[in-house]
Amino acid sequence: MQFAVLQFPASNCDQDCVYAAQALGHSARLLWHKSNSLAGADAVIVPGGFSYGDYLRCGAIARFSPIMQAVAEFAAQGGSVLGICNGFQILCEAGLLPGALIRNRSLQFRCEMVHLKTLRHDTRFTSEIPANQLLRLPIAHGEGCYYASPEELAQLRARGQILWQYCDAQGQPSDDSNPNGSVESIAGVINEAGNVAGLMPHPDRAVEPLLGSADGRWVLESLVRAVQRN
Amino acid sequence: MKAKIHITPKKAVLDPQGKAVQNALAHLGHTNITAVHVGKYLELELSPESEPKAALESLHDACRRFLTNPVIEDYQLVIE
Numbered sequence: 001m002q003f004a005v006l007q008f009p010a011s012n013c014d015q016d017c018v019y020a021a022q023a024l025g026h027s028a029r030l031l032w033h034k035s036n037s038l039a040g041a042d043a044v045i046v047p048g049g050f051s052y053g054d055y056l057r058c059g060a061i062a063r064f065s066p067i068m069q070a071v072a073e074f075a076a077q078g079g080s081v082l083g084i085c086n087g088f089q090i091l092c093e094a095g096l097l098p099g100a101l102i103r104n105r106s107l108q109f110r111c112e113m114v115h116l117k118t119l120r121h122d123t124r125f126t127s128e129i130p131a132n133q134l135l136r137l138p139i140a141h142g143e144g145c146y147y148a149s150p151e152e153l154a155q156l157r158a159r160g161q162i163l164w165q166y167c168d169a170q171g172q173p174s175d176d177s178n179p180n181g182s183v184e185s186i187a188g189v190i191n192e193a194g195n196v197a198g199l200m201p202h203p204d205r206a207v208e209p210l211l212g213s214a215d216g217r218w219v220l221e222s223l224v225r226a227v228q229r230n
Numbered sequence: 231m232k233a234k235i236h237i238t239p240k241k242a243v244l245d246p247q248g249k250a251v252q253n254a255l256a257h258l259g260h261t262n263i264t265a266v267h268v269g270k271y272l273e274l275e276l277s278p279e280s281e282p283k284a285a286l287e288s289l290h291d292a293c294r295r296f297l298t299n300p301v302i303e304d305y306q307l308v309i310e
Contacts, residue, residue, distance in 0.1 A: 057299055064296070093299065100301040102239075107246050147243055147302055181244055 001224050003028040004041030006071070006087075008062045013048035013084065013204055020204040021045075024220055033065040042227045043080040044071055046087030048140070048202060058101060058143050059089035068094055080124050080223055081196045085141055088188070088198030096196050097189055098156060099148035105181025109142040113212060114179055114201055116187055117167040120160055123190055124226035125197040129218040134171055135164070136213045137201035139179055144200040146182035146189075153183060164188035164199055231276040233289050235297060236306045238269035243302045272297065282309050 005017040007030045014030055021028035029039060033051075038044060052061035062068065068090070075081050075096055083091035091097040104110060116135040118126050129135065148156060156162055164187040168177040173185035180200070188199025203216030239245045248266040255263050276285055286309055298305045 056297070060296065060299070092301075100299050102243065102302055103246055105244060105246050107250055145244065149242065149301070152301075181246070 001026040001043075001227055002041050004031050004038045004044045005029070006031055006033065006044065006046050006067055008033045008049065008051035008065065010051055010053055011047050011049035011086070013086075013202065016202070016204045017045045017047045017084070020207045020216065020220055023207045024217060024224065026224060031067055033062065033067045036066040036070055038067075038070050038074055038079075043082070043223050044074060045204070046071070046081065046083040046090050046198075047204065048085030048087060051086055051090065054086075054143075057093065058086060059091075059093035062086075062090045063094040072096065075191075075196050078193070078195050080226055082125060082219075082223060083196075083198035084202055084204055085139075085144070085200055088200055089143065091196060091198045097191055097198050098152055098161065099146055099186075099189065101143055101200070102145045102147050103143050104141070104145050104179070109140070110144070110179045111138075111140045112179065113137070114139050114187070115167050115169055115171070115177065116164045116201060117171050117173065118164055119162050120190075123163065123194055123197070123222070125190065125219055125222050126163060128222040128225055132171075133218075134167065134169070135201075135203075135215040135218070137203060137206050137216055138212065139201045141180070141200055144180040144182070146180075146186040146200075148183060148186075156189060159192055161189050161192065162186055163190050163197055164201075231278060231280055231282070231285075231309060233272075233274040233276060233285065233307060233309050235272040235274070235289075235293060236269060237272070237298050237303050238267050238305070240302055240304055269303075276309070285309060
Protein backbone atom coordinates (compact mmCIF):
# COMPACT_ATOMS: atom_id res chain seq x y z
CA MET A 1 0.00 0.00 0.00
CA GLN A 2 1.50 3.25 -1.16
CA PHE A 3 0.19 6.61 0.02
CA ALA A 4 0.94 9.84 -1.82
CA VAL A 5 1.30 12.76 0.56
CA LEU A 6 1.18 16.13 -1.17
CA GLN A 7 3.62 18.83 -0.23
CA PHE A 8 2.85 22.50 -0.85
CA PRO A 9 4.94 25.47 0.21
CA ALA A 10 4.06 25.79 3.93
CA SER A 11 2.52 22.35 4.33
CA ASN A 12 3.53 21.36 7.86
CA CYS A 13 1.84 18.02 8.53
CA ASP A 14 3.28 16.28 5.49
CA GLN A 15 5.91 14.47 7.58
CA ASP A 16 3.27 13.55 10.17
CA CYS A 17 1.23 11.88 7.43
CA VAL A 18 4.25 9.95 6.18
CA TYR A 19 5.02 8.91 9.76
CA ALA A 20 1.42 7.80 10.30
CA ALA A 21 1.41 5.71 7.11
CA GLN A 22 4.67 4.08 8.15
CA ALA A 23 3.43 3.50 11.70
CA LEU A 24 0.65 1.46 10.11
CA GLY A 25 3.22 -0.55 8.16
CA HIS A 26 2.73 1.10 4.79
CA SER A 27 4.83 3.32 2.62
CA ALA A 28 4.22 6.94 1.72
CA ARG A 29 5.81 9.15 -0.85
CA LEU A 30 5.97 12.94 -0.62
CA LEU A 31 4.92 14.64 -3.85
CA TRP A 32 5.88 18.25 -4.48
CA HIS A 33 3.06 20.55 -5.61
CA LYS A 34 4.68 21.13 -9.00
CA SER A 35 4.57 17.46 -9.85
CA ASN A 36 1.79 16.54 -12.24
CA SER A 37 1.65 12.85 -11.50
CA LEU A 38 0.67 10.82 -8.44
CA ALA A 39 3.35 8.27 -9.33
CA GLY A 40 1.05 5.29 -9.10
CA ALA A 41 -0.10 5.87 -5.52
CA ASP A 42 -3.01 3.83 -4.15
CA ALA A 43 -4.45 6.69 -2.11
CA VAL A 44 -3.78 10.39 -1.64
CA ILE A 45 -3.49 12.38 1.58
CA VAL A 46 -3.67 16.16 1.33
CA PRO A 47 -1.97 17.20 4.57
CA GLY A 48 -2.42 20.09 6.98
CA GLY A 49 -0.48 23.31 7.09
CA PHE A 50 -0.75 26.78 5.68
CA SER A 51 -0.25 26.16 1.98
CA TYR A 52 0.86 29.29 0.13
CA GLY A 53 0.68 31.20 3.40
CA ASP A 54 -3.14 30.92 3.42
CA TYR A 55 -3.05 33.90 1.04
CA LEU A 56 -6.38 35.02 -0.42
CA ARG A 57 -8.29 32.18 1.31
CA CYS A 58 -7.05 28.95 2.90
CA GLY A 59 -6.47 26.47 0.09
CA ALA A 60 -7.45 28.91 -2.68
CA ILE A 61 -4.04 29.00 -4.34
CA ALA A 62 -3.03 25.40 -3.64
CA ARG A 63 -6.01 24.09 -5.56
CA PHE A 64 -4.56 25.45 -8.81
CA SER A 65 -1.17 23.77 -8.41
CA PRO A 66 -0.27 21.08 -10.97
CA ILE A 67 -0.51 18.23 -8.46
CA MET A 68 -4.15 19.14 -7.75
CA GLN A 69 -5.01 18.56 -11.40
CA ALA A 70 -3.65 15.05 -10.98
CA VAL A 71 -5.65 14.64 -7.75
CA ALA A 72 -8.85 15.81 -9.48
CA GLU A 73 -8.33 13.22 -12.25
CA PHE A 74 -7.49 10.51 -9.70
CA ALA A 75 -10.68 11.36 -7.77
CA ALA A 76 -12.78 11.41 -10.95
CA GLN A 77 -11.61 7.85 -11.62
CA GLY A 78 -12.72 6.77 -8.17
CA GLY A 79 -9.36 7.06 -6.35
CA SER A 80 -9.41 7.60 -2.58
CA VAL A 81 -8.44 11.09 -1.39
CA LEU A 82 -8.34 12.22 2.24
CA GLY A 83 -7.87 15.90 3.15
CA ILE A 84 -6.80 16.75 6.68
CA CYS A 85 -7.10 20.30 8.07
CA ASN A 86 -5.61 22.54 5.37
CA GLY A 87 -6.03 19.54 3.06
CA PHE A 88 -9.78 19.64 3.80
CA GLN A 89 -9.80 23.37 2.99
CA ILE A 90 -7.98 22.70 -0.29
CA LEU A 91 -10.44 19.96 -1.32
CA CYS A 92 -13.39 22.29 -0.58
CA GLU A 93 -11.78 25.11 -2.57
CA ALA A 94 -11.16 22.67 -5.42
CA GLY A 95 -14.84 21.74 -5.47
CA LEU A 96 -14.00 18.10 -4.69
CA LEU A 97 -15.92 18.46 -1.42
CA PRO A 98 -19.00 20.57 -0.69
CA GLY A 99 -19.05 23.65 1.55
CA ALA A 100 -16.32 25.97 2.79
CA LEU A 101 -14.23 26.57 5.90
CA ILE A 102 -14.19 30.03 7.43
CA ARG A 103 -12.69 31.81 10.43
CA ASN A 104 -13.43 30.17 13.79
CA ARG A 105 -16.41 31.73 15.53
CA SER A 106 -14.17 32.62 18.49
CA LEU A 107 -11.61 34.25 16.17
CA GLN A 108 -9.04 32.18 18.10
CA PHE A 109 -6.67 29.56 16.80
CA ARG A 110 -7.81 26.40 18.57
CA CYS A 111 -5.24 23.78 19.45
CA GLU A 112 -6.69 21.01 21.62
CA MET A 113 -8.10 17.49 21.72
CA VAL A 114 -11.70 17.05 20.60
CA HIS A 115 -14.24 14.23 20.60
CA LEU A 116 -15.78 13.17 17.32
CA LYS A 117 -18.88 11.20 16.58
CA THR A 118 -18.80 9.11 13.39
CA LEU A 119 -22.13 9.23 11.57
CA ARG A 120 -21.45 6.47 9.05
CA HIS A 121 -19.37 3.33 9.31
CA ASP A 122 -19.94 2.10 5.76
CA THR A 123 -17.42 4.35 3.99
CA ARG A 124 -13.79 3.99 2.86
CA PHE A 125 -12.76 6.39 5.61
CA THR A 126 -14.73 5.01 8.54
CA SER A 127 -15.22 1.25 8.08
CA GLU A 128 -12.63 0.30 10.72
CA ILE A 129 -13.94 2.67 13.40
CA PRO A 130 -15.75 0.50 15.97
CA ALA A 131 -19.50 1.19 16.21
CA ASN A 132 -20.42 3.70 18.91
CA GLN A 133 -16.74 4.49 19.42
CA LEU A 134 -16.02 8.21 19.79
CA LEU A 135 -12.73 9.39 18.32
CA ARG A 136 -10.35 11.59 20.32
CA LEU A 137 -8.25 13.60 17.88
CA PRO A 138 -6.28 16.83 18.03
CA ILE A 139 -7.29 19.99 16.19
CA ALA A 140 -5.03 22.94 15.36
CA HIS A 141 -6.70 25.54 13.19
CA GLY A 142 -7.90 29.12 12.96
CA GLU A 143 -10.26 28.63 10.02
CA GLY A 144 -12.14 25.43 10.59
CA CYS A 145 -15.71 26.67 10.85
CA TYR A 146 -17.58 24.56 8.31
CA TYR A 147 -20.22 26.38 6.33
CA ALA A 148 -22.74 25.22 3.76
CA SER A 149 -25.93 27.00 2.75
CA PRO A 150 -29.16 25.65 4.31
CA GLU A 151 -30.10 24.07 0.94
CA GLU A 152 -26.73 22.37 0.60
CA LEU A 153 -26.85 21.25 4.21
CA ALA A 154 -30.21 19.59 3.61
CA GLN A 155 -28.69 17.73 0.66
CA LEU A 156 -25.65 16.67 2.70
CA ARG A 157 -27.95 15.26 5.36
CA ALA A 158 -30.18 13.50 2.84
CA ARG A 159 -27.20 11.91 1.07
CA GLY A 160 -25.38 10.95 4.25
CA GLN A 161 -22.37 13.11 3.44
CA ILE A 162 -21.72 14.26 7.00
CA LEU A 163 -19.09 11.83 8.33
CA TRP A 164 -18.00 13.37 11.62
CA GLN A 165 -19.43 15.79 14.16
CA TYR A 166 -17.72 17.42 17.14
CA CYS A 167 -19.36 16.19 20.34
CA ASP A 168 -18.85 16.01 24.09
CA ALA A 169 -17.39 12.98 25.89
CA GLN A 170 -20.86 11.42 25.97
CA GLY A 171 -21.26 11.72 22.20
CA GLN A 172 -23.67 14.65 22.19
CA PRO A 173 -22.98 17.48 19.74
CA SER A 174 -23.40 20.79 21.53
CA ASP A 175 -22.36 24.43 21.32
CA ASP A 176 -19.80 23.86 24.08
CA SER A 177 -18.13 20.97 22.30
CA ASN A 178 -18.08 22.74 18.93
CA PRO A 179 -14.59 24.29 18.81
CA ASN A 180 -15.08 26.56 15.82
CA GLY A 181 -18.77 27.27 15.22
CA SER A 182 -19.23 24.77 12.37
CA VAL A 183 -22.83 24.38 11.21
CA GLU A 184 -24.37 21.32 12.84
CA SER A 185 -20.98 20.72 14.52
CA ILE A 186 -19.65 19.29 11.26
CA ALA A 187 -16.02 18.19 11.53
CA GLY A 188 -15.76 16.21 8.30
CA VAL A 189 -17.67 15.38 5.13
CA ILE A 190 -17.51 12.99 2.20
CA ASN A 191 -18.33 13.58 -1.47
CA GLU A 192 -21.40 12.11 -3.07
CA ALA A 193 -19.44 9.35 -4.80
CA GLY A 194 -17.88 8.29 -1.48
CA ASN A 195 -14.21 8.41 -2.50
CA VAL A 196 -13.13 11.86 -1.28
CA ALA A 197 -13.36 12.94 2.36
CA GLY A 198 -12.00 15.74 4.50
CA LEU A 199 -11.90 16.65 8.15
CA MET A 200 -10.39 19.40 10.29
CA PRO A 201 -9.11 17.15 13.14
CA HIS A 202 -5.84 15.29 12.64
CA PRO A 203 -5.93 11.49 12.47
CA ASP A 204 -2.30 11.76 11.32
CA ARG A 205 -1.27 13.22 14.68
CA ALA A 206 -2.98 10.48 16.68
CA VAL A 207 -1.53 7.13 15.68
CA GLU A 208 0.06 5.95 18.92
CA PRO A 209 -0.62 6.39 22.66
CA LEU A 210 2.52 8.47 23.10
CA LEU A 211 0.87 11.15 20.97
CA GLY A 212 -2.12 11.27 23.32
CA SER A 213 -4.38 9.09 21.19
CA ALA A 214 -4.14 6.31 18.65
CA ASP A 215 -7.70 6.79 17.37
CA GLY A 216 -6.46 8.24 14.10
CA ARG A 217 -5.34 4.75 13.12
CA TRP A 218 -8.92 3.68 12.55
CA VAL A 219 -9.39 6.36 9.90
CA LEU A 220 -6.19 5.45 8.05
CA GLU A 221 -6.80 1.73 8.46
CA SER A 222 -10.22 2.19 6.87
CA LEU A 223 -8.53 3.72 3.86
CA VAL A 224 -6.01 0.87 3.68
CA ARG A 225 -8.80 -1.69 3.91
CA ALA A 226 -10.70 0.05 1.11
CA VAL A 227 -7.68 0.00 -1.18
CA GLN A 228 -6.93 -3.64 -0.37
CA ARG A 229 -10.55 -4.58 -1.12
CA ASN A 230 -10.20 -3.12 -4.60
CA MET B 231 -6.90 51.06 -16.33
CA LYS B 232 -7.75 49.39 -13.05
CA ALA B 233 -10.13 46.69 -11.95
CA LYS B 234 -11.49 47.22 -8.45
CA ILE B 235 -12.98 44.24 -6.67
CA HIS B 236 -14.82 44.39 -3.36
CA ILE B 237 -15.30 41.00 -1.71
CA THR B 238 -17.71 40.68 1.21
CA PRO B 239 -18.93 37.73 3.26
CA LYS B 240 -22.43 36.61 2.27
CA LYS B 241 -25.06 37.93 4.65
CA ALA B 242 -26.01 34.42 5.78
CA VAL B 243 -22.41 33.51 6.68
CA LEU B 244 -21.20 33.95 10.24
CA ASP B 245 -18.87 37.00 10.33
CA PRO B 246 -17.15 36.90 13.73
CA GLN B 247 -14.57 39.43 12.60
CA GLY B 248 -17.29 41.96 11.75
CA LYS B 249 -18.94 41.29 15.11
CA ALA B 250 -15.66 41.80 16.98
CA VAL B 251 -15.06 45.10 15.17
CA GLN B 252 -18.61 46.18 15.93
CA ASN B 253 -18.10 45.42 19.64
CA ALA B 254 -14.84 47.39 19.67
CA LEU B 255 -16.57 50.33 17.99
CA ALA B 256 -19.26 50.20 20.66
CA HIS B 257 -16.53 50.36 23.33
CA LEU B 258 -15.26 53.52 21.61
CA GLY B 259 -18.72 55.03 21.97
CA HIS B 260 -20.00 54.26 18.46
CA THR B 261 -23.19 52.66 19.66
CA ASN B 262 -25.30 53.54 16.62
CA ILE B 263 -23.66 50.90 14.39
CA THR B 264 -25.96 47.93 13.91
CA ALA B 265 -23.63 45.64 11.91
CA VAL B 266 -20.09 45.51 10.52
CA HIS B 267 -19.00 43.32 7.62
CA VAL B 268 -15.29 42.91 7.04
CA GLY B 269 -14.32 42.05 3.49
CA LYS B 270 -11.41 42.41 1.10
CA TYR B 271 -10.49 44.92 -1.57
CA LEU B 272 -8.38 43.95 -4.58
CA GLU B 273 -7.01 46.38 -7.10
CA LEU B 274 -5.76 44.93 -10.37
CA GLU B 275 -3.79 47.03 -12.79
CA LEU B 276 -4.63 46.20 -16.39
CA SER B 277 -2.42 46.75 -19.39
CA PRO B 278 -3.39 49.96 -21.25
CA GLU B 279 -4.35 48.10 -24.42
CA SER B 280 -6.98 46.02 -22.55
CA GLU B 281 -10.43 46.13 -24.05
CA PRO B 282 -12.75 46.98 -21.10
CA LYS B 283 -15.66 44.76 -22.07
CA ALA B 284 -13.51 41.67 -22.67
CA ALA B 285 -11.50 42.40 -19.51
CA LEU B 286 -14.68 42.67 -17.47
CA GLU B 287 -15.88 39.32 -18.75
CA SER B 288 -12.64 37.50 -18.06
CA LEU B 289 -12.31 39.08 -14.62
CA HIS B 290 -15.82 37.99 -13.66
CA ASP B 291 -14.67 34.50 -14.55
CA ALA B 292 -11.55 34.94 -12.39
CA CYS B 293 -13.71 36.20 -9.52
CA ARG B 294 -16.03 33.24 -9.68
CA ARG B 295 -13.30 30.62 -10.10
CA PHE B 296 -10.50 31.96 -7.96
CA LEU B 297 -10.64 35.40 -6.38
CA THR B 298 -13.81 34.67 -4.42
CA ASN B 299 -15.42 31.56 -3.03
CA PRO B 300 -19.07 31.77 -4.12
CA VAL B 301 -20.10 29.50 -1.22
CA ILE B 302 -19.25 32.20 1.32
CA GLU B 303 -18.54 35.45 -0.53
CA ASP B 304 -20.17 38.04 -2.78
CA TYR B 305 -18.24 40.51 -4.88
CA GLN B 306 -18.55 43.70 -6.86
CA LEU B 307 -16.26 44.35 -9.82
CA VAL B 308 -15.75 47.63 -11.64
CA ILE B 309 -13.21 48.70 -14.23
CA GLU B 310 -12.08 52.32 -14.17
